[in-house]
Amino acid sequence: MVEPPRTEQDPDGWWREWIARTFLPPHLAPFFLFDGEAASAYAERDMGAQVKEGIDGLLGLVWLRRLAQSLRDYAANRRGQVAKGPDAATIVRLEAEVKQLEAEVAGAEERLKEIETELAGLESERLTLTRKLAGSGGRTRAELEDLIRAKADAERDLEKVRDKLSSLADGALPFSLVGGALRARLIDRLAKEARREQWLASAEETRARAETVLATAANAFACVAPPLTEGQHAQVREAIRGALETLWNPPPQDVAEDFRHEHATGRLREAVRARLEDAASITAGTVADILEQEARLASALRKFNAEIDAAEGTGGGLEGDRERLEELQRRIAALSREEGEKRAIVSSRGEDLRQKRAELARLTETLDQTKRPARLAKRAEQIALMLDNLLRDARPLQSQAIAEEMTRAIGAMAHKKDLFRRVDITADGEVRLLGPGGQNLRDYDLAAGEKQVFTQALFAAVAAVSQRVFPLVIDTPLGRLDEEHRIGVLRFLAERPSQVILISTDTEVVGPYLDAVRDRVADAWLLRNVTEGDSGRSWVERGYFPGQGLSP
Template identity: 30%
Template sequence: MHKVNSLIGPSVDAASLANACETYRLPLDLLSQLLTVRKRFEGGGNRRRLYQAFDTLLTGEASENPTDVSSSSEQVHGHVSLRQLAFKNWKVFASTAVSFPDFDPSEPVVLIGGKNGYGKTSLLEGILYCLFGKSALSERSRLLGEANVAGARGSAYRQFIQNAFHRPGKDRGETSASVRTEWNTPDGILVVERRWYFDDVGDMHEDDETLTLFTGADYHIMPVPDGAEAVEFYQSEIERRLMTVGSAFFVLFDAEQTSAFSEKNLDEQVRAVTEGAFGLWQLRATVDNLRSYSRDRARRQDRQGNEQSKVVSRLLELRQDENRLDQEKARVSGLLDKARAERDDGFSQLVNLQGDGTFASMHELLEQRQALSLEQARMQHEYTGLAASTLPIALAGDKLKASLLSALAADDHREDGTSTSFQNQAVLERLLQKMEELGGKSPDARPQIEQAWHALAGSHTEVSAALNHPFLTPSMRVAVRERLQRHRDDFAIFADVSAKLSGLVAQARETEEAIQQSSRRDEEIAQTKLKLTALHQKVEELERELDTYSDRSVAIEAEISCYRAMLDGDDQDGGDATVNRRPVDYALGLADKIELVSNELLPGCFERVSAIVTDIYAALAHKGSIARIEISSDGKVLLFDRGGKDVRSLDRSAGERQIFAMALIAAIGNLSTVSLPSIIDTPLGRLDSDHRERLLLYFSSRNVQTILLSQPEEINGRYLDLIRKRIGGYFLLDHHEVSNGVGSSVATSGYFNEVAA
């Protein structure tokens, strides 16, 4: 691995870096020297020393074999865990230390509880600034998109450290603060200690800071190679054995800051995180430094009347214009992508509304409603008639109907004039005698005739003189009897009519609902068409704006090429460019090459990030709406559902945005060559209960040390029960007031009182 990798970060593929440098004719050794110089003078409030170093380097006066401040060993592989923290006069800590339990994969979690203001964030910041000093401040500013200048200048860093000086210690006349971190690494124990020194009034000057590394169980000071600058060498060892400053913010992070980070555009998040984790931000910072150097030196030459400086100045102006155009193009391109996605969704919605075969036309629905209304009125009339005639008979019951039929039969019999003759015995005797005289019957037939006669007489023994229903004529009795005898058929007819009427009522209701739904659909179609018209106009406007920017970019690039050719021609006229090169235009050329190399490396970095972040997001998000996350070669984030549709344009909740940011951060942590611990301040933030559970389960299930800094009501109750079996240690930050609202915190064993699950 070339030493450039140790300067920008080991996550970058060494072969890809070497190939890119070869493609753009950028010597790796020269790139290494530029990075070394930039890191050496990084964050200085005055760039004079950096520009002087560039003068020496770019005029060919630098050593052909510059001192390599990085370790000659390869990046280590294996587990890293935090053994101990010690603070002296750092923020709320006057003097306290925390000794962590040995890392156990079955119990990787350490809980540190603390109320707001008791030192959770101070603890996290102490680790960051102990490891990276002023680089931590500039990297935080870059990652969160804050004013880069404020984060990079030494004055901002000095102000931060002066504010971090424990006030009671300052009042007591103490003159130093320190943070000491002790780590288990694959190379053994590594102790990093950074001290800051202050004058009598509490001010810190640029050189009032020391960084010391100790190794082994006996804590021997790590020796510095001959010719190497101690701080540079120690910093390179921290990055080799532990982490780079770019990856530190994805290992040690504040979830509240993650919330702020999550508000950034997804593409901006991905670029910021990827450039930080892979160290490419250092290449871009070097590009900015070289162009600023060229601008500064060109102004000096311009004041001396140098014509070439005017060319350089114009080139720098064009580069600034080009960068502004690139930013505007990226902004407009993002708006255009969103507008196109919204337009496509609108077209899909319109097709669904217009092409749904379950809807009849409004005219057909109105005709259907009229026909149903007429048929329902007719059926209602029939139903009413049946209800008045048939229904009462059907409901009277069989026993009552049988009694009525019997009474009607008796009335028929009473009106029969011969009914009393069969009861006269004398009449019977005269009948029999007459039959014998006529010879019609023998005496043997007499018993049968008498039996039949008496039977006829017996059927009328109970008949009285009065009729049961005298108001009925014989024909009416016949009609009533026939009606009663067929009542079962009438009841079936009534039931059939009732069912048909119910069906008509249901059809009418469905038709009315369809009419209302069709009316609403027509309104939606009209609104969707209006929305589509507006979106189409917006897309056309953005496309024209993007074309305008692209045309301007082409024009600027052509002008840049013209001015570059002028400078290249001057170099050729001047002879050997390696000897006679002018640092101003040479720096511009190098800046262009480094920028091209950085752009060449980014797609491969994006590809590695997208594969990991998909798996982690699936574990953290409780919704299954996103099945795959892709990052294109130009850094655009695409969110696909299970059907393969890009759903990025859909609005996501604040919790979902934070989950994406945390998934991205966790993914970057997985790219390191060592298994680094995660130290998370206020991990649950503004997440809902489902996301909280998933986040806790994810971070507690990994085979790395995980230190969670929690508020009292955050990891407690059921959330504490959820990960209890994975917790290997508990600590509590306790705070004591000293005077006038100023206090001091210490770390003790234990945790908050548990609340009900």
């Protein structure tokens, strides 16, 4: 019998940990237990962000981030117990800057979680209203649904174009405006400073080894006859030191005479150089093309609005639904913009944070290492930096496995198999759906069902790569899928090696859809409900929807 030890102070916590370790960690639960309608809304989100969340859940990276932060808090506490040396002011300043940046990144990440939750609810409500409005008005249901979907697509495309313009303005555009000559001078200067940094490091290493060389020479001088006087010994030592210095002095001609950009070192310097080089590709035509796209999409959006207004009429209830849909569109657009801004903050502040943490770790080594707190602070900072590098490199390590599983899943579920070849995830997390000619199908407008198939494939890929044998539970699994996609998804789910529990309405896994997986159905239950006064009660009983041939 499994039970917590009698001395356990937190039995509930012990059980949670045991379940997570034995069956399924909490960060993987969303990929085994999810709502099909929520997946429909999730399918509208950025594919790269979806994959990032999937890999983070797969690897449990949130725990590594918490561990790294705990180590830094521990190191800061230990540094405070050591008498400060000549770098005291710099250490105090860096600690304050790191703390501020950590607060900004944590605040942005927390807001991103809130935005994601709110967007999922709003997008689900928008989907419900879109379906409702699509069945009204003078046009056919299909025509109005196409108009509403086209409008939503145009709004998303318009937001993407505006985000692209904003990103350009915040990124390479300012550098492109300063002119090629100034950019070239700065790139050259940064390259020379990088070489100076290498030269100084090599010179310092040589000086550190000089004493070893002198000690070896001194042993050799002991055999000289007649013996050298102390003065002669000193002269020889100085001559050797001078000879060693000539290895690195004078400095090479292509080395900067000093550092003008001390804040830009290592990875940050290379990032600045890459940004400057990217700016060369930005021209007036680039900006003009983006502005032309914005104008064209805005015009198309006005046209869709006019056609939808004409098709829907001005009925009271219908008009209220339409106004609510417009309100939802505005709120979703505003949240999407804020989401982009917060992701930009996490990205830019994250790079600054990594640089300052590295500098703080370097200065930690200047503390009096004869003191135990200083040694502990140094070790904690080193381990935290190692975890930072692991977090940065972890996603690419799993990207290939995720891409391969997604390719298999999409190939099984999609009905346009001739248009799809494989999923490719780049080093920076971009997701590409490649067609027969290598073209990225994401550059084209994917239908709602195709987007949902992508999301289902991601869930399946994370579950497969995790190698966890755990039941897959899906509520309303088929969402907005058309007939062929529904059958493909059901057959794919039926091939899973572990148990699959589908919670279906009486219009989903019935008729031909049930026939597609009937031979894999082990049991069926009905969820009954009755309302009694102001309360209700529910229960399950063996059986299935009438006429489906799954009677108890």
